[in-house]
Amino acid sequence: MNIILLGPPGAGKGTQASRLEAARGMVQLSTGDMLRAAVKAGTPTGIKAKAVMEAGELVSDEIVSGIIGERLDMADTATGAIFDGYPRTSAQAESLEALLTERGRKLDYVIELHVDEDALVERITGRFTCAKCGAGYHDTFKQPVVADTCDVCGSHEFKRRPDDNAETVRTRMAEYRAKTAPILPFYEARGLVRHVDGMADMDEVTRQIDAVLDGAAQG
Secondary structure (H helix, E strand, O other), X not given: OEEEEEOOOOOOHHHHHHHHHHHHOOEEEEHHHHHHHHHHHOOHHHHHHHHHHHOOOXXXXXXXXXXXXXXXXXXXXXXXXXXXXXXXXXXXXXXXXXXXXXOOOXXXXXXXXXXXXXXXXXXXXXXXEEOOOOOEEEOOOEOOOEOOEOOOOOOOOEEOOOOXXXXXXXXXXXXXXXXXXXXXXXXXXXXXXXXXXOOOOHHHHHXXXXXXXXXXXXX
């Protein structure tokens, strides 16, 4: 089974992709990771990509499609692929269809984790971690049991990601909307789009995705 997982930063795509990999043997295909791996491995398309990047230019759709094609030819993707960060345009969506068709495969679903922007901003901007052991906390949803003391290791030092601020989060969400807007109609016309509640807790989001993949969800 091959799916596209859509959702803005902080919607939980990474968590859900990891769960799908563990439960179903699917492989998450992130264009950024694949690009770096292809360059490192010196594949034919990776060599092209390296030359383009060293010249300070943007990698073309043709090169990205080539890298995805090379990755789909690897045996571990036979159990299913989760596309993350691709396609982002209608042209890329058409390229992906061609890549899959050439390999006797098809796209089964496009699953969008639907989120409330204001609630997502609160979710992300409230995050902080223990600077020593990395345990995660939140201003609203998960404070340490003892104030200013990590529940796990007892450290009193905490940190926040510098990009976890409201302005950055809203900018990233606007970029996401701009990038996904062109491809949703392409897939909606094919009846492939499904929406799940990205604001639900992680286990409920997993249950909703499982329902879609198992054919129990309608629309």
